[in-house]
Amino acid sequence: MNWDKDKLIDVKCDNCNLSIVDHVYRRPDDLDIVKCRDCGLHFLNPRPRPDFIFKLYSEDYFRGSNGNPTGYLGYDAASHAVLRRIEARRRLLIARTLGVSRLGSTLEVGCSTGDLAAITTPLASDFTGIDISEHAIRIARQRAPASRFFCGQIDEVGPAAAGPFDTILSFEVIEHVLSPQAFIKSLAERLKSDGYLVLSTPNADCGIRLGFDNWLGARTSFEHLFFFRLEDLDRLAQNAGLSRVAAATGCGSGRFENSTSKHSVARRLALALGMRRWIWTLREWRLSKKQPPQLFDYEDNLEHHNIFALYRKTQICNERNTTGLGLAIRTEP
Ligand SMILES: [Zn+2]
Secondary structure (H helix, E strand, O other), X not given: OOOOHHHEEOOOOOOOOOOOEEEEEEOOOOOEEEEEOOOOOEEEOOEEOHHHHHHXXXXXXXXXXXXXXXXXXXXXXXXXXXXXXXXXXXXXXXXXXXXXOOOOEEEEEOOOOOHHHHHHOOOOXXXXXXXXXXXXXXXXXXXXXXXXXXXXXXXXXXXXXXXXXXXXXXXXXXXXXXXXXXXXXXXXXXXXXXXXXXXEEEEHHHHHHHOHHHEHHHHOOOOOOEEEOHHHHHHHHHHOOEEEEEXXXXXXXXXXXXXXXXXXXXXXXXXXXXXXXXXXXXXXXXXXXHOOOOOOOOEOOOOXXXXXEEEEEHHHHHHHOOOOOOOOOOOOO
């Protein structure tokens, strides 16, 4: 993917509004990941203008047919719905293990094709899903007809998704938004005083440990604008009146494998012949035979590819002193 300069804009650190940064890594799409010299937040700068960013999330994003290394091949296919539900169950189980004791009224921001809604609706008193993709929302309404779905960014949806909610879930979304600070504040405003916010995102600490050129989070998913360490999420949450009660990392080592084997040659040939979806389905089937999907592989360290963090309103955390949860990561030295 090549970006013309007139499609890019310079941005400041979303956390401290400063523009003094250190260069960290030039991605294969020729865009740079930088690190704020003051707070250490990693972000893309310059980055595509908002109108180009929003164009990324078309129907093609869910079919991998936009010719760019963004999106998910076959994500919306009915044959992949089983895999999406396995992932959704896993996320729900992690949320419970971190301490979400009940779902109650639930909002999922970035609900995609509604697969989590489909399994959660019977467990929640009501379920509301929001996604920026009209295509995904159309599928979500079919897969989870008892839930309510809205298309747009969280602040565009209006009173129908104003809450307050007992539980707000947002998996792999915060790295896509234009302002994570504004995003978390919007989520916090919609949370009941004793509610739960569960976030997940790729773990920049994993990238720092491996080196960004070896990290999946920098070598794939070029639509990502931000790269968070747990302490970055905590700082954004604190500014929004939230405190972390637990966190864990998981989802593998995050190491990017640069394959040059004969298999990759065969794969490239097959891709050139237009057999992408067939290859993807076969790959997932082989993986599921060899390695049944694990529902829970998260641990209380910062090493793995993905962070999962649970936040509550700071007032509740102070009242209940919830620091003793088994999976709470200690950030102090
Ligand atoms: Zn900063």
